[in-house]
Structure formats: C-alpha cells, structure tokens
Amino acid sequence: MRKPFIAANWKMYKTTGETKDFITNFLPAVKAVDNVDIVLAPPFISLSLAGDLLKGSNVMLSAQDLYFEAEGAYTGEVSAKMILDVGCKWVIVGHSERRQYFNESDDFLNKKTKAAKAAGLGVIFCIGESLDERNSGKMFDIIKREVEGGLKDVDTDNLVVAYEPIWAIGTGVTATPDQAQEAHAFVRDRLRDMYGAKADDIRILYGGSVKPDNVTEIMSKPDVDGALVGGASLKPDSFEKIVKFG
Numbered sequence: 001m002r003k004p005f006i007a008a009n010w011k012m013y014k015t016t017g018e019t020k021d022f023i024t025n026f027l028p029a030v031k032a033v034d035n036v037d038i039v040l041a042p043p044f045i046s047l048s049l050a051g052d053l054l055k056g057s058n059v060m061l062s063a064q065d066l067y068f069e070a071e072g073a074y075t076g077e078v079s080a081k082m083i084l085d086v087g088c089k090w091v092i093v094g095h096s097e098r099r100q101y102f103n104e105s106d107d108f109l110n111k112k113t114k115a116a117k118a119a120g121l122g123v124i125f126c127i128g129e130s131l132d133e134r135n136s137g138k139m140f141d142i143i144k145r146e147v148e149g150g151l152k153d154v155d156t157d158n159l160v161v162a163y164e165p166i167w168a169i170g171t172g173v174t175a176t177p178d179q180a181q182e183a184h185a186f187v188r189d190r191l192r193d194m195y196g197a198k199a200d201d202i203r204i205l206y207g208g209s210v211k212p213d214n215v216t217e218i219m220s221k222p223d224v225d226g227a228l229v230g231g232a233s234l235k236p237d238s239f240e241k242i243v244k245f246g
C-alpha cells in the first residue's frame with residue numbers, strides 16, 4: 001500500500017561540517033532499511049555537499065523551500081532547477097514557519113508547488129492549524145482552505161502532504177494518535193474530493209514533536225503514512241530510531 005515516508009527537517013540547524021558528520025554516521029546505520037522512504041532536508045547551503053554524500057544510497061535529499069520563478073533578479077532566492085541540480089528529489093513547501101514568519105499565503109504556496117512539480121521535484125506540502133484556531137473550532141476550515149488553496153490544479157504525482165498542528169511543533173506536545181488520525185482522515189477526504197481514488201495513494205505525514213518513543217504509536221494509525229521530524233532528526237541515533245520505528 002502506502003510506503004512509509006520519514007523526513008528530517010533540519011530547519012536552520014547544522015553547518016556543512018555538521019551535515020557531513022551526520023550523514024557519515026547515519027548512512028551505514030540505515031543501509032539495510034528498504035521498507036521506508038528516508039529523506040533529509042538540510043539548509044540550502046549544505047544541499048550540494050549532501051547530494052554528493054547521499055549519491056547511490058537509500059536516503060533521498062530534500063530542500064526546505066524554493067522560489068517559483070525559474071531564474072532572474074530575485075536576490076536571495078533559489079529555484080527548482082538549482083535544487084534538482086544538486087541531487088534533490090523533494091522540496092518542502094508551506095511549512096508553518098514559512099507561513100507564519102514570512103507571510104506565505106495559499107496562493108503563493110500554490111505557485112511554489114506548481115513550479116516544483118513542473119521542474120520534476122516531489123513536494124512535501126505542509127498544512128496545520130494553530131492552537132487558537134483549534135480551540136475556536138476553526139481547525140477543519142483552516143485545513144480545508146490550506147489543502148484546496150495550496151494544491152489547486154496540482155496533480156498527485158510525487159505529492160506528499162504533511163499535517164503539522166502548529167501547537168505541536170517544537171513544543172514537546174505531540175498530538176495524540178487519535179487527534180492525528182482525525183485530522184489525517186479529514187485531509188484524506190478533502191484529497192478524495194479533489195483527486196478521487198488517487199487520494200488513497202497520497203502519503204500523509206504527521207509532524208510535531210515526533211520522537212523515537214512516540215513514533216510507533218502514531219504510525220499505527222491507518223491514515224498516518226509517515227513523519228516530518230524536526231528536533232528529533234538532528235542526531236543520527238535519534239533519527240535512526242525513528243526511521244526504524246517498526
């Protein structure tokens with residue numbers, strides 16, 4: 001059915017030297033894992049080095065963001081083509097930190113998603129509600145808007161969706177497995193509205209304080225197909241345990 005997909009989102013952590021140390025330790029430890037798609041998303045500056053180190057391995061590379069234009073006078077930005085060129089197969093789009101600190105809207109993220117897919121990158125598309133939105137009963141409206149807005153006119157090839165409740169990111173508070181399943185089932189229903197039966201092939205990841213000691217329980221839920229891991233992905237032994245959750 002859906003192959004588990006476990007991705008490390010390193011955010012703004014690790015120099016190139018630290019990236020090299022991690023990969024040198026991590027690769028041999030997960031060499032025999034063939035039942036999980038394993039992905040690392042280092043900062044832009046380390047992608048080229050990581051691409052070289054991961055070549056021929058069972059670990060795929062992802063960027064954490066991109067800009068939607070192909071090239072041009074966009075100081076500081078990085079295009080899909082540049083990301084592909086250094087060996088990435090994936091890019092994260094719409095992480096809540098991008099939405100929150102950089103004001104990225106559904107429409108803007110839709111452009112990024114389309115540009116990434118058109119260039120041949122897979123997209124890990126992130127959605128999720130804040131605590132206020134959950135407590136005021138708006139959670140399902142927000143998730144629906146983010147899915148329908150961000151994925152408008154986007155096909156399902158190499159599309160992965162990550163549900164990350166903002167209140168669970170970096171806080172140590174994890175959604176309970178039942179809360180995750182409830183949200184994931186809702187996301188799957190919206191994807192069915194958009195894509196019909198193809199929605200059943202889309203991996204939906206959970207993100208928000210995933211750790212070695214809670215990953216197995218969360219992964220046991222029928223609509224949880226993987227994890228997007230921040231803090232607990234920064235040490236090779238911790239991320240190894242998560243990847244080997246079964």
Ligand code: PGA
Pocket residue numbers: 009164168169170171172207208209210228229230231232
């Ligand atoms: P966390 O981050 O695992 O540190 O909560 C997850 C994410 O933001 O992708």
